[in-house]
Amino acid sequence: MKPILTADKAVEDIKDGCTLMVAGFMGCGNAFTLIDALINKGTKGINLITSDTAYPEVGVGRLICQNRAATLTASHIGTNPVSGQKMNSGELKVTLVPQGTLAERMRSKGAGLGGVLTPTGVGTAVEEGKQKLNIGGKDYLLELPLGADFAFIKAEIADKYGNAFLPGATKNMAVSMAMAADHVIVEAEKIVEPGELDPEKVTIPGVFVSAIVKSTLPASNVQVKP
């Protein structure tokens, strides 16, 4: 069984300067409750790893807008102009990584692999400083594993062993991040007894999960203007 914590307790050990992965895509699948608790705690200088920085003041975008990140590793920052502004002013050190490469670097870390060979980025600025290997007549870049101290994952249902169901398009980077991070905190809308989550419906096996937190903030990545 995994500890079920309040959001404040779950983020207690996330210190300034730590490395944090936040799952989600344009805010879809962001752990809104955990992000809120981390902001309230005041953690700064975070090395943030995320698919994108969503929108200003939405989900993971808040960590950027409220100056909590020192570095950012992401595939896309275009929908949150604050990320670009901070990158240009030098406040935020940004590393842009192709999205598929980002997923595989994290997955490889969690899978005990020494990296991945990908054709993505060959002949572009992405190949700078990387080892290039020719396999079967085709060039590949060696992309290294990427880990983190913590990961924030949002689930619809988690059982007390940490097995988690992530619906629809919320899975995105969550599976790779759950594998890659040392401490994985799952924020779940519903926490159920072992046996109540069908094992066939598990997106992330509980083996990767360190703690579970009940969601208190609703997902609000989609904002429909009246």
Added chain:
Amino acid sequence: MDPKELKRERLIKRIAQELPDGALVNLGIGMPTMVGNYIPAGRTILLHSENGFTGLGPAAPKDNFSQSVVNAGGQPVTIVPGGAFFDSAMSFAIIRGGHVDYTVLGALEVDMEGNLANYMIPGKMVPGMGGAMDLVAGAKNVIVAMEHVNKNGAPKILKKCSLPLTAKGEVDLIVTDMAFIRVTKKGLVLEEIAEGVTIEEVVKATEAPLHIAGKLGTF
């Protein structure tokens, strides 16, 4: 419809005709997304959404949508019968593994060697490549959909791209408001011109040399 819109619709329709029945297709944000609205009757294509599903459907109704089903632009959408959800590692395995038949995307510049630049302008626009580099490197067929010239009237089809590349030598087709151009080993082949456009106009608006196909079509 204003003339610019009409030209745009024509190029989008032309690309839609290029997609065979049963194809798995990824459409980029903006003009490429509209290709999905013009699939010829009798054909069904399946759309791939790189954030994690196949079977991307139309936008969800404003009064009935899920926070969990969005497209790669973050907009609430639907999933069609026969669709499947998966995580990013799977989504990009589908892309890189060559299981996406076609990707259609815009370009800032494209050149005679099939090089594509569409993800950044140093010092001006640095949004990140998102999934574009994986898509262009991995999809079986890469179709560029764009205006033939930029907003200053300068050619976007160049001898050599000047902006940072999204991928090297991966573009197969360039379809613009003026022309349908295939990228081949011997260079760019002008296969079709848009109605009302002359070969001379296309050549003038293109920096890269064009081979004119023996049987030139119109669209």
